[in-house]
Amino acid sequence: MAIFTSPAAKIPNPPANFRTPRKAQCRSSSTVAMSAPCVSDEIEQSKLVWVWTESKQVMTAAVERGWSTFLFPSEPRFREIAEEWSSIALIQPHFFDGSEIFNEKNELLAFIYDVSSPQQLQKLQPDDDNSDTVVINFSGEWQVIPAENIVAAFQGSKKTVLAVSTSSSEAQVFIEALEKGLDGVVLKVEEIEEILKLKDYFERRSEVRNHLSLTRATVTRVEAVGMGDRVCVDLCSLMRPGEGLLVGSFARGLFLVHSECLESKYIASRPFRVNAGPVHAYVAVPGGRTCYLSELKAGKEVIVVDQRGFQRTAVVGRIKIESRQLILVEAKDLNENIYSIFLQNAETVGLICPLEGDKATKTSIPVTSLKVRDEVLLRLQGGARHTGIEIQEFIVEK
Template identity: 70%
Template structure:
């Protein structure tokens, strides 16, 4: 989702709430796959990219440092209770000042741009309906302790209506609750804070979920070696999200760390074991896995609640939460592959089992998008993500390093 700062003078300002407020987020839909065979797994994932969702952020503060931090992060719409303060700040920064007068919000030309509705009871919540709104923006101030359920009810009620529905948030955690309600979230938030830390945290939240703009470059590598090596401690990563055919985790063994293999999830039905679309049998304990922020983590360091990146064969990614990590001793197989555009060699250890697969491109004549490691042969092509440097505490750095 991308971050935008809403302006009352926007060219596409909407006259009333009667079309689409919250367009359903386009998801990469899973396409039913044929029954998997031992020699290959046939599956397809949609090539459609997700729709870029814009979330509005207005900042309500009397702290000039908070204002500066917000402007530096691209948020320029500010709410003021005093016109003198708004005019003073406008003289030092390029901002869009809005002024609060009771339950209404006006722009600098004294045009009404929004209404504030306080919600502290079910009855007050019922009054906040599209048919009762006459302006293009509504700001909801949830009071009385309940936030999640009322926010979900607002998302449902205003689905298909034009305009902007924002919720007053007193910290970045509350803002996240409103932005994720019923998955779609409200249209935006009014961040009412006097601490810079909340501005920084909210911007970091958007950056980590900026899926619409994020597509990781993947490249083909040709398998050059497949070797059964014996027992090792491997890690199954169970997520709090379902994965679709063609999705998995980017993993490498720590040696040859400049290439991450795309390991498929266990989302497919078989004759011998039920589908586990939340799980990736990712590799041994010392392997790296990609996490948000351009970082990696050892598989052994993953814990419940940690964020991780799920990637599909087109490079589109999304974040997910780790539910649990399961480490068990299992027979391993070593896979090495050479970069098709150079001489680099990458390697990965995986459990030697039919349910463990590497993702490949889906443009070939075979139509395969994943190959079980038990069927992997020299000459097969799989997808990897090339990395440019060594790693220190999960962060890419430029230094002399030899890995074997």
Template identity: 70%
Template sequence: MAVSSSSASAKALSCLHASLLAPETPQRTVVAASASLLRRASVRMRASAAAPAELKKTVWVWTENRQVMTAAVERGWSTFLFGSKDLGKDWSSTARINPLFIDGPNIFDGENQKVAVISQVSSPRELELVQPDSVEAVNVVIDFRGGWQVIPAENIVAAFQGCRGTVLAVSTNSNEAQVFLEALEQGLDGVVLKVDDMDDIIKLKDYFDRRNEAKSQLPLTKATISKVDVVGMGDRVCVDLCSIMRPGEGLLVCVGSYARGMFLVHSECLETNYIASRPFRVNAGPVHAYVTVPGGKTSYLSELRSGKEVIVVDQHGLWRTVVVGRVKIESRPLILVEAKDNSGDDTYSIFLQNAETVALVTHESGSSGRTAIPVTSLKVGDEVLVRKQGGARHTGIEIQEFIVEK
């Protein structure tokens, strides 16, 4: 998820000057309230991101299923929408939740303060009415009807950027939620998940975990090249992604199930004299090598397919989840690279294609300006970046067991 934009950190919205009724109400109503009430009602549901260009997304749950409520609370979502105050009070007595109550086109909190308005959008004309107002501020829940979702959601993201407040969209399943959270890359501020199946709660939480909304950092360490040997032919894997990579970014790859040390293999985003830049590609290594994927797991390069996800990491350890577009396996001459961590306790190794476009990420970024060293230029004593972790793996999951690999 993942969804990011440098301009999104200041993103919010102001209120609607006119709004449509909630789905339960057939006719149109203009929502009017005093500025002071709207200011009190406006609530900020978003938290600061842990890294630049990341926004915390809001999730409200709209359900009458107690199992859905339990699943949501267990995953950290405690704001629920109710059509009945009795149901909200009942659930509040059994779980620590933040109940909100729907009354026509409005949403109120437990103290009867208005926190949002609901607007139904089923036509271009109705979409035009959903516009920010520069005076009053309120949170908006939009129910997209009529079959169109992606383009209307993108229009809302564009219209409300740079304003104060929160815009959420009603989603009837986790797939719809993902559409709204990724519209125009940065997405809406959040979703109201209106479901009665706890699987949608689980899938949406898995989505957030995969997208790594908080943009956490992976610890990387320096390792010193100790051996560079040209070896024979092998089947190597080029991983073409559905995203563009920048200088300093690549995939974490290691030899086979010996996943104790993952090398940061650079993308082909750098310009060369002999071949065009391919910033979507990483010439990652042989078919038996491991690559880091979401969920703290690894996958054999040979197991990657179109539609699977991998982790892209930069020099500073910041990572994001990206989708694999295709995988290309070809026989090419290989080179064996070994490196020792600076403590001298561990030795790591990797096979890579012996070509100038294949490079390992270096820690250097100062006067030399180097972000990567081509494997054809590697020499003993060069320093590259690796990720240290546990050595034993079972089906890509790190396990604690006695293991010897050579």
């Protein structure tokens, strides 16, 4: 399949008698979070995905996952494919000819740029007003820095900027460039697996916008129990006061263990670290799953949760397992159900406290100061698990 042609200069002017219909200038694609109307505030919260493929199986997989906009060359055989697919599924076919992208009604929607040099990158300017949408093919060896330069140059612009990606991992680079990312991607693939991987990535992204329900629990037992192999989880992200990981001896009740971000007299703050507990404990990971602390390793993701229940994903940078003195903490919920956790017996290890009303009067309590009747936060969920996935079955844990 032919790749994009590079415009010789700035975005070419449309024909003199051509007027882009207002409707054609709206985002004409499926979005990740929702099907957004042409409203800038809502558009900011979503990422566009167009799919460029000749595979009917890839098309089917994409449509089943909510992505219905497909990009084709304008040659007759591709128009025949688009017509065939339109009879199978409700899709929005777009066609490119040279540097221009049109819809089925031959309305100009976007311009394509092939960027392989700094000079070509500089020709892309947000004040060019010929089209609301720009598609960029970064055909050179460099992708990350050029994408970041585009994000910086187009910030505050009303233009929609997409990048051509040949894999889900490449798409992630463009979506996360300078944190804000480009507005979306054109996923040019012939394998279903790449569709599945990209959808899984977006689901993990959208998961962090959900608010987790946390439960107030009352401490019923605090007891030193001897030595054990405990796990420190060092993340590739910094944590703020009130944030930590969900950890527990039972998946049905996970304690919110505070990070080591707080200052102390005897040891420097380590805002990237959670002293999480012994190797057998469960920890919450993306997708509503759990895994054992002993299974974590560099590159895996965990869920970071704050005092109000807001969550985000973070990448594990390192795991440290060392033999340390442990303390057993048990707590009960309002229904008198008992949950437990083991933690290192140290002043830098703490459990996060509930809010009082809407205010955080206290962030955490060190386990060395924890007493019966103190209140901490729990995440309650299904206890039966198979490879970390919640299942419905009879189970007794104690």
